[in-house]
Amino acid sequence: MKRLQRLLLAVILGFAATQAQAQITVDITGGALGALPIAVVPFEGGDAAPEDIAGIVREDLTRTGLFEAVPREDFLARPARMEDVNFRNWRVIGADNLLVGSVERNGGQYQVRFELLDVYAGSRMVGKRYTASGSDLRRLAHTIANEVFRALIGRGGGFNSRLAYVRAAGAGDARQFRLVVAQADGHHPQTIVTSSEPLLSPAWGPKGERIAYVSFEAGRSEIVVQNVGTGQRRTVAQFKGINGAPAWSPDGSRLAVTLSRGGNPDIYILDIDSGETRQFTSHWAIDTEPVWAPDGKSVLFTSDRAGGPQIFRKGVRGGDAERLTWDGDYNASADISPDGRLLTMVHRRNGQFRIAVKNLETDTTRVLSQGPLDESPTFAPNGVMIAYTRTHGGTPTIATISVHGRAEANLIQGNGDVREPAWSPE
Amino acid sequence: MKHPIRWLSIIVIALALSGCATTDQGGGAAAGGQEGQTAGAQGSETAGTGSSGDMEGSGVEASGAQGSGGFTSADLEDPSSPLSERVFYFPFDSSQIAPEDVETLTKHAQYLSTHPEVSVNIEGHTDERGSREYNLALGERRAQAVADVLTLNGAAGDQLSVVSYGEEKPAATGHDEEAWSQNRRVELVYER
Numbered sequence: 001m002k003r004l005q006r007l008l009l010a011v012i013l014g015f016a017a018t019q020a021q022a023q024i025t026v027d028i029t030g031g032a033l034g035a036l037p038i039a040v041v042p043f044e045g046g047d048a049a050p051e052d053i054a055g056i057v058r059e060d061l062t063r064t065g066l067f068e069a070v071p072r073e074d075f076l077a078r079p080a081r082m083e084d085v086n087f088r089n090w091r092v093i094g095a096d097n098l099l100v101g102s103v104e105r106n107g108g109q110y111q112v113r114f115e116l117l118d119v120y121a122g123s124r125m126v127g128k129r130y131t132a133s134g135s136d137l138r139r140l141a142h143t144i145a146n147e148v149f150r151a152l153i154g155r156g157g158g159f160n161s162r163l164a165y166v167r168a169a170g171a172g173d174a175r176q177f178r179l180v181v182a183q184a185d186g187h188h189p190q191t192i193v194t195s196s197e198p199l200l201s202p203a204w205g206p207k208g209e210r211i212a213y214v215s216f217e218a219g220r221s222e223i224v225v226q227n228v229g230t231g232q233r234r235t236v237a238q239f240k241g242i243n244g245a246p247a248w249s250p251d252g253s254r255l256a257v258t259l260s261r262g263g264n265p266d267i268y269i270l271d272i273d274s275g276e277t278r279q280f281t282s283h284w285a286i287d288t289e290p291v292w293a294p295d296g297k298s299v300l301f302t303s304d305r306a307g308g309p310q311i312f313r314k315g316v317r318g319g320d321a322e323r324l325t326w327d328g329d330y331n332a333s334a335d336i337s338p339d340g341r342l343l344t345m346v347h348r349r350n351g352q353f354r355i356a357v358k359n360l361e362t363d364t365t366r367v368l369s370q371g372p373l374d375e376s377p378t379f380a381p382n383g384v385m386i387a388y389t390r391t392h393g394g395t396p397t398i399a400t401i402s403v404h405g406r407a408e409a410n411l412i413q414g415n416g417d418v419r420e421p422a423w424s425p426e
Numbered sequence: 427m428k429h430p431i432r433w434l435s436i437i438v439i440a441l442a443l444s445g446c447a448t449t450d451q452g453g454g455a456a457a458g459g460q461e462g463q464t465a466g467a468q469g470s471e472t473a474g475t476g477s478s479g480d481m482e483g484s485g486v487e488a489s490g491a492q493g494s495g496g497f498t499s500a501d502l503e504d505p506s507s508p509l510s511e512r513v514f515y516f517p518f519d520s521s522q523i524a525p526e527d528v529e530t531l532t533k534h535a536q537y538l539s540t541h542p543e544v545s546v547n548i549e550g551h552t553d554e555r556g557s558r559e560y561n562l563a564l565g566e567r568r569a570q571a572v573a574d575v576l577t578l579n580g581a582a583g584d585q586l587s588v589v590s591y592g593e594e595k596p597a598a599t600g601h602d603e604e605a606w607s608q609n610r611r612v613e614l615v616y617e618r
Contacts, residue, residue, distance in 0.1 A: 198594035200558055214562075220589050221562070242566055242590060245559040258559065264570070265563040286563040302560055308519065309560050330519075333557035346557050353555055373601065375557055394601060420558065 035068040035406065036152060039095035039119075042072070044080035044102035049110060050134045053103060056141035059185065060159045061148060063409045064384045065402025070095045082115050082124055090119045097125075099148060109133060114144050116151055125151045138187055149382070158381030159184055162424040164202040164211055165398055167191075169416025179213060181228060184380070184423070186398065186411035192228060203246050204424040211422070212236070212246035212255055223257055225272065236272060241265075247290045247299075256280065256290035256299050267301050269316075281314065281321065289333050294340045300324065302332040311345055325358065327365045333376060337383040342403060344377040344386050355388045357403050368405040376419060381426035387411065389419040497537035499544070502616060508533040512614040513597075514572060515607060518553070521567040523575060531575045534614060539580030546581075547615040548573050550590040551597070553606035558592055565590035572612045 040058040043049075061067040076089040080102045090098050101114030113129035126147055132140045142159035149157030163186065167178045177199040182189040193199060197216035204211055205225075212225045223237035223246050237243040241260030248255060255270045259277070267280040267290045281287040285305035292299055293313075300313045303321070308329040314321040325331035330348030337344075340360075347356035352371035358364070373391035380387065380400070390399035390410070397413035398421045412418050501507035512534075514527045523531070538544060550569030552561040569588045577583060598605035 198591065200562075200592075200594065216591070216594070241588070242562055244562050258563065260563070260566055265566065286560065286567065288563045289557060289559045302557065304560075309556070330556065332560045348556070373555060391601070 035062075035066055036096055037068050037070055037094050038097040038099065038148075038152075039070040039075065039090055039093070040099045041075065041078050041080070041101075043100075043112070043114075044078075045104050046102075048105065049103045049137060051137040051141060053112065053137060053141040053144065054099070054101070056138060056185070057099065057145045057148065059409075060142060060145035060157065063185075063400050063402070063407055064149070064157070064380075064382060065404050065407035066149075066153060066384060082117055082127075085117060087117075087119050087122045095119050097148075097152065099144075101144075103137075106131075110137060112137070112140060112144075114147075116148050138183065138185075142184065156382065156426050158426045161381050161426050162204075162208065163387060163398070163411070164204065164422045164424070165412065165418055166199050166202065166420045167416055167418050168198075179211070181211075182412065189412075192226065192231065193233075200420060201245055202420060202422040203248055204422055205248050206250055206252045206425055208424045210252075212248065214244050214246070223255070223270075225255075236275065237270060237277075245289050247292055249292050250294060250296040256292060256301075258288040258290070267299065280316075291334055291336055293336060294338055300334050300336060300343070302334065311343065324360070325365075327356075327358075331356075335377055335379050335386075337379045337403075338381055339383055342379070342383070344379060344403075346375050346377065355386060355401065357386070366405065368401050368403070369399075369408075376421060378421050378423045380423050387421040387423055389421065497533065497540070499541075499616075501537070509537055512616075514612045516568055516610040516612070518555070518606075518610065519564065521564070521571045523571055528575055531572060532579045535576045535579030535581045538576060538582070538585050542582060542585065545585045545587070545617045546576075547617065548576075548586055548588045549595075549613045549615060550588070550592075551595060551609055551611050551613070552593045553609040554593045554596065554601070555606065558594075562590050562592035562594075565592045568610075568612050572614070 038061065040054045042054045046053060058069045062069050070093055074093045077086065079085045079100050081100060096119055098117040098119050099114060104111045109131050111129065111131055115127035116125045118125050128147065130140055139160060145159040146157045161184045162181050163184055164179065164181050167180055168175065170176050177195045178191045179193040179199050179202055180189045180191050195215060195217050200214045202211050202213040209229065210225055210227050212223060214221050215224050221243045222235050223243045224233050225236050226233035237257055239259050239261040242258055242265055245258040246255045253272060255272060257268055257270050258265050259268045264284060265286045265288050266282055267287050268277045269280050270277050280299065283305050285303050287301055287303045289302040290299045298313050298315050300311055302309045303312050306323060309332040310323055311325040311331050311334045312321040312323050324343065328347055328349055331345045334343055334345045343358040343360055345356055346353055347367060349367060353373050353375060354367050354371040355369040355374050355377045356365055356367045369388065369390065370392050375389045377386045377388040385400050385402050387398060387400050389396050396417050396419050397410050398418050399408060399410045401408045497509055501509040504510055508530045511530050514523065538546065548569045550565030552565050566588060569590055573586050573588050576586060596609045597611065598608040
C-alpha cells in the first residue's frame with residue numbers, strides 16, 4: 001500500500017509538473033522514473049523450458065510503466081525460493097520486490113512455482129504453483145505477471161488479454177489483408193480472417209468472444225461480427241454507403257456504427273440480434289468512430305462539425321453533443337480507459353500525428369508518442385498502457401506506451417504493414 | 427436543410443457552371459478561338475462527335491441539347507479527350523473540387539446523360555495521415571462531391587455508385603507529400 005501511495009504521488013507530481021509548464025508537453029523519457037523497482041530472478045530450471053517465464057513476466061510488468069526491472073547483471077545471487085533469499089543482497093541493489101521461482105519438467109507437463117517477496121519486510125506477498133504444457137507456458141507467465149500486478153498495484157494486470165490487429169502484405173493483386181489475434185505481448189498470432197480486400201476497425205465484444213470489424217470483401221464496406229473461437233461470422237450491416245467503425249455497448253447487445261445511408265456519415269445504434277437501427281447523431285458533418293463510455297450511458301465520437309475533427313460526447317438517451325477536445329485542430333479515433341477517466345486519441349501537432357491522453361477529470365492533455373503518423377490508440381484492460389500503430393521510421397509497427405509516456409515497446413512488426421490494434425477486455 | 431455546407435457548395439458549383447455553360451455553348455458553336463486553353467479540348471470533342479456515328483444513336487442525337495456533348499465510349503480511351511481524365515485530386519482534409527476538375531466532370535456528366543446505359547463507380551480515397559475511419563468518411567465526402575457535380579450536370583442518380591476506400595487503397599505507397607498528394611483522390615471507374 002505504501003508503494004502504491006508513493007507511485008500515485010509520483011504520478012500526481014508528474015501531472016502537476018506538466019500542467020505548470022504548458023497545456024501540452026511531450027514527455028518521453030524512455031526510462032521508468034518513479035516506477036516500482038522489482039528484481040525478477042530467472043526461474044530455476046528455466047534453461048530447459050521452451051519459454052523464459054521470468055523474462056516474459058519482466059517484460060509484461062515493465063511495459064506498463066509502473067515497474068522498473070533491476071538489471072540481471074546486478075544480481076548477487078539467483079535464489080529460487082524464499083528460504084534461500086538473503087534480503088540484504090536485494091536491498092543493496094535497490095529492489096523493493098523480488099520474484100523467484102522454478103520450472104521443472106514432469107513427464108509431458110511442466111510444474112511451475114513462484115514467490116513474490118517484499119524485500120524490506122522480508123516476507124512473502126504471494127506464492128503459487130501450477131502445472132502446464134509447454135505450449136501453455138507463455139500464457140502461464142502472463143498469469144504470474146497478473147498475480148504480481150494484483151499484489152502490488154491492487155487490480156488485474158490484463159496480461160492474459162489479447163490483441164487483434166490487421167496485417168496487410170503483398171503488392172497489387174497479391175495484396176492480402178489478415179485479421180490476426182495474438183496474446184497481449186504480440187506472441188502466438190493466429191489469423192482469423194484473410195481477404196484480398198481491405199479489413200479494418202476490429203473491435204472486441206465485452207466478453208472477448210466476438211470481434212466486429214469492417215470488411216470490403218463485397219467490394220464495399222460491411223460490418224461483420226465473428227466469433228473468435230468458432231470462426232462463425234455474420235454480416236450485421238450492409239447499408240448503402242459507409243458501414244464502418246463498429247463499437248460494442250458494454251452489455252454486448254448493441255453496436256454503435258457509422259452509416260452514411262442518410263446521405264452523410266452519422267452514428268447509428270444497431271441492435272445486433274434484431275438488426276434494427278436507431279439514428280444517434282444527425283448532422284451534416286462527418287460523425288464517426290464511436291466508442292461507448294464504460295458505464296454505457298454515453299457515446300464518444302469524432303466529428304468535424306467544428307471544422308477539423310474533434311472528439312464529442314453525447315448521452316445515449318439523448319441531449320446535445322458536448323465537445324471534449326480543444327487542444328489542436330485534429331483530434332480523432334478516441335478510446336476511453338476502462339475506468340472512464342482517460343481519453344486517448346490521435347492528435348495532430350505541428351503537422352505530426354501523435355497519440356495523446358486527456359484526463360477527463362483534470363482536463364489535462366499529454367502527448368505521448370513521437371509521431372509522425374501514429375494512429376489507432378487502444379487502451380489495455382489495465383488502463384495504464386495504450387497500444388497504437390507506430391510509424392516512426394517508415395514501416396508501421398504495433399507498439400505500446402504507458403499512459404505516463406515513460407515506457408515504450410515495439411510489440412509486432414515485419415511481413416508487411418501491421419496496424420489497428422484492438423485490445424480485448426481482461 | 428440537413429446538409430447546409432454541401433448544398434452551399436452545390437449552389438456555388440451551379441453558379442460557376444451556369445457561367446461556364448453559356449461560354450461553352452457560345453464558344454463550342456463558333457469554333458474555339460476565343461480561349462486558347464479550351465480550344466484543344468473542344469477540337470477533340472468535335473472529332474468525338476464525328477466518330478460516334480456507329481454507336482447506339484439516340485445518345486448522340488440527344489447530345490445536341492447539351493451543346494458540346496457527343497462523347498462516346500471511345501473517348502474513355504482517347505488520351506486527348508477530357509473523358510480520359512478520370513482521377514481528381516484534393517487538398518488535405520478537404521473535399522473541394524478544383525475548378526478545372528469541375529469542367530472535366532461536366533464533360534463526364536454530358537457523356538453519362540447521353541449514354542443512360544453507362545454507369546460509373548465513384549471511388550473516394552484519402553492519404554494515410556490521421557485516423558482510418560475518419561478517412562473512410564472523408565473519402566466518401568470527396569466521392570459524393572464528385573457525384574453531386576455529375577448529377578447537377580445531367581447524370582442520373584442510378585448511373586452513379588459512390589464507394590469510399592478511405593486510406594486503404596493508396597495509388598502511391600510512399601510516406602511523403604508526393605505520395606500523399608497522389609492518394610487524396612477520387613477515381614471514376616466506368617463499368618464496361
